[in-house]
Amino acid sequence: MTDPIDHVVQSAEPVLRIVEIFGPTLQGEGVHVGRAAHFLRLAGCNLSCRWCDTAFSWDPAKVDPERPPRTLTTQAILEQLEPRVVNPNEVAPVIRHLVVTGGEPLLQSNMLIELCRQLREFGWFIEIETSGSVSLGALGEVIDQCNVSPKLKHSGVAHRARLRYSVLNEFAGMESVAFKFVVQKPEDLDEIDELLAALSRPIHPSQMWVMAEGNASDVILERSRLLVDEVIARGWGLTPRWHTLLWNDEQGR
Template sequence: MTDPLAQDVWSAQPALRIVEIFGPTLQGEGASVGQAANFLRLAGCNLSCVWCDTAFSWDPAQEDPERLPTTMTTGEILGRLEPRVDNPAGPAPAVQRLVITGGEPLLQARALTSLCEQLREFGWFIEIETSGSVSPGPLTELVDQYNVSPKLKHSGVAERARLRYSVLNEFAAMMSVVFKFVVQQPEDLNEIDELLKTLSWPVHPARVFVMSEGRTPDMILKGSRLLVDQVVARGWGLTPRWHTLLWNDERGR
């Protein structure tokens, strides 16, 4: 399913389509794994991975009644995250890291610009999780870290949709970018090797992370054990999924 927002990525939007705001909790995966963070999950995606664990954010057939897409203004979202909006003399929140995820959050890049600008003024650290199929556009200089997760063949998505090389090259040239790949079996690592070779900008191994696909602790641990030796041999990082290991993939954690 493709969200209508994907039809015009750059259109001016007075508000954001979201499915949930939650935290503080832990960033469960990637380069900042284990960091305390708040999460903003946006609605809509331009891909439809067969194993997607957040399909409720873009597929009407899998909607979560407790997380139905809704529209919120930047001011409403900011008020949920930053108490100093209403009390400028008050203390800063203990957790000032926001992970913006989806779906595909960069489909709403223009609408996110104002939110990111205001959060940065309050000293927040901003991460965006993206498939790397949509350019960051106006957000390029406003985000502290991009977690770019290109989808491999096992996602079931056509290559022309999941691998937009001009966009991936744009990300590879940015020092704020790390790459994270969801892997089902060790053979998938060869596919990552080939993908990285096609990019115009070299990606240092320290910027590459691999994560085993799975929705249960047993699946994550079993898959990670199969991957670890080959991942380390390449100089990449192997990331867990703390939200799965700690809370069995419970939503809102």
């Protein structure tokens, strides 16, 4: 006989702790830079980078009163993104590309599975952004792209917390994965070289992206100019941050 408590837990609808749902806008960085997409930002993070531009998603002291963390069911999120969930006769959205970000979205990976599965049944493309410090698990079966952004020393996060090589090797073994490093100066690229050498799986240069750190367009452009030649020499990609270059830190962009 099924335990009644187990039955309740197993049948409960998945819920997610989120900060905001917005779009369509542009994916501002990485392998799909410039593509139109919707964004789902989840609350909570296991790291605390000193320069984080979305600290409002995990730091209680920086919560934005206009978009505080809240709990939504999978169904409620689906209804905001995909009108055919409510009415199968509705026209499909023109933009069916979802970027799940944070914070660290993989802290809620099990709760994301059903959401991603249903969206893919409606023809959506699902992209996950992560620091690479939390395993993807079964979520990997229901997403299309994973963008892994390991943190460097300048993040201020302890080495043992930000670099879990067993987890990074899992990501390195995926087919649809890109690695994106936030960089402040050219010397940081040497640190990336050391990190890649420590992995047991090679990462092809075409999967490598570097992005200048900064929350203002002039800083992004200045640092990108300093980085570009060294990035090209390694065969990697240099990604902009369109959301910062176009709108700085405007909400919903």
